[in-house]
Amino acid sequence: MGAFLPSEEEWDFLWCDVSWLRENFDHTYMEEHVRICHFRNHYELSRKNYLVKNLKRFRKQLEREAGKLEAAKCDFFPKTFEMPSEYHLFVEEFRKKPGITWIMKPVGRSQGKGIFLFRKLKDIIDWKKDGVRTDEQKDETQIETYVAQQYIENPYLIGGRKFDLRVYVLVTSYIPLKAWLYRDGFARFSNTRFTLNSIDDHYVHLTNVAVQKTAPDYDPEKGCKWMIQQLRQYLTAKHGAGSVEVLFADMDNIFIKSLQSVQKVIISDKHCFELYGYDILIDRDLKPWLLEVNASPSLVASSQEDYELKCHLLKDTLHIVDMEGRLTGKEKRVGGFDLIWNDGPVSREGNLGAPVNGNFMANTHLGCYNDRKQQLKQLFRTLSAQQTA
Structure with missing residues (x-):
């Protein structure tokens, strides 16, 4: 869903997608009464790698301030690593639990695109070597970020x-x-x-x-x-x-x-x-x-x-x-x-x-x-x- 602006100068309410927000928010003056449907850095919660980072940090903070019992209330997220930056930490964890299933998800895509499951380190080594860039990124130095997450093997x-x-x-x-x-x-x-x-x-x-x-x-x-x-x-x-x-x-x-x-x-x-x-x-x-x-x-x-x-x-x-x-x-x-x-x-x-x-x-x-x-x-x-x- 894109943005609908009645006129470039005068509007009260804006329903837009996050890409519009990224390009326009900082350049837009808003009157007191105006409302817009996203927070500026909404991605802190909605991007998979930022969500993990913020939950891990918050859990540590709770443990420090309120103890382990309170911190345990954050244990609702499967074990997750940002890839490729936490690749070595992931490999360490992977070797502790051989045979379990992991799921790889690109952080910036939706509707199931780019997701795959794996059980062998070889699959991830191949991904790291070849599949780490999208087709559009093949000629670029930028690497697409993924998260590797322990797959819930016993779903209801x-x-x-x-x-x-x-x-x-x-x-x-x-x-x-x-x-x-x-x-x-x-x-x-x-x-x-x-x-x-x-x-x-x-x-x-x-x-x-x-x-x-x-x-x-x-x-x-x-x-x-x-x-x-x-x-x-x-x-x-x-x-x-x-x-x-x-x-x-x-x-x-x-x-x-x-x-x-x-x-x-x-x-x-x-x-x-x-x-x-x-x-x-x-x-x-x-x-x-x-x-x-x-x-x-x-x-x-x-x-x-x-x-x-x-x-x-x-x-x-x-x-x-x-x-x-x-x-x-x-x-x-x-x-x-x-x-x-x-x-x-x-x-x-x-x-x-x-x-x-x-x-x-x-x-x-x-x-x-x-x-x-x-x-x-x-x-x-x-x-x-x-x-x-």
């Missing part, structure tokens, strides 16, 4: 197929940190039954819709998605409400800790907000793993249900950005979004940032019923009554 399977989750988090401020979690999201399934015997088969191991829809037996009517409500119901029926509550609380922890890891490095600008697409994988033990964070999550619809989700997501994002100035700033819910962090945890009952204790219930409803239409009607009726009173 449904019908024998692997899946990951796409979850939406909206950040309206980093200082102080203010984050909203969307109730809807989806699980993306691979088209082919999972096996570790064929690590070269992308239809088995990659869940990206862009990859799956090229499968010979892909059915566009059937698709490869479940709504997250459907997944939550399935897991609850299979494992009980208690286990699923723990799983979803662990996912909340991923959202908050990852945002906190970049809180001090993101340039917090009151003109900016960011809608992130989080990719989460669940393993057989119901442990969630963060795969990556997208600063420009795809808004292309693959079905009618997907279209409705993304339209509602965008509408509710605009309600929170609130160009009209209708909100009070004290709302805990706007449409499908629930406020999960406001310079501290947000409770379902009581005041914002209530202290965490035995009775604390976080204000998160991922995969729960989304009665956004009724909620918005009620919210704006109340706000209108307050203004006329």
Whole structure:
């Protein structure tokens, strides 16, 4: 999605892709009321190598300041190395655990492009020697950066197929940190039954819709998605409400800790907000793993249900950005979004940032019923009554 500018001089709201931002942000004067859909250095969270670097640094900081138990809350990211700069560290780790599967991902590409799995050092040596440059870079000295990541070999399977989750988090401020979690999201399934015997088969191991829809037996009517409500119901029926509550609380922890890891490095600008697409994988033990964070999550619809989700997501994002100035700033819910962090945890009952204790219930409803239409009607009726009173 590109930028839409009503005129070169006068505009209030800009929805643009990150490439436009890179070329224009520093040269653009913005009035007080203007809003733009990315933070200037959004890549601190959305580029795979920067995400790893920031999470590692934040984990060390937590261990220093709050102890090992608190630092362990950052253990939701598979062991990862930046390549080729950490090649020797990677080789050291690789030799400690022979036979396990690793996955290579280019840091600047999306939709599954350039990804491959490997188990032998020879594969990576060949890559280092020959495949380290893209076709466009063959004649250049610049080397494309990859990350080598330990592959999750025991993913949770449904019908024998692997899946990951796409979850939406909206950040309206980093200082102080203010984050909203969307109730809807989806699980993306691979088209082919999972096996570790064929690590070269992308239809088995990659869940990206862009990859799956090229499968010979892909059915566009059937698709490869479940709504997250459907997944939550399935897991609850299979494992009980208690286990699923723990799983979803662990996912909340991923959202908050990852945002906190970049809180001090993101340039917090009151003109900016960011809608992130989080990719989460669940393993057989119901442990969630963060795969990556997208600063420009795809808004292309693959079905009618997907279209409705993304339209509602965008509408509710605009309600929170609130160009009209209708909100009070004290709302805990706007449409499908629930406020999960406001310079501290947000409770379902009581005041914002209530202290965490035995009775604390976080204000998160991922995969729960989304009665956004009724909620918005009620919210704006109340706000209108307050203004006329």
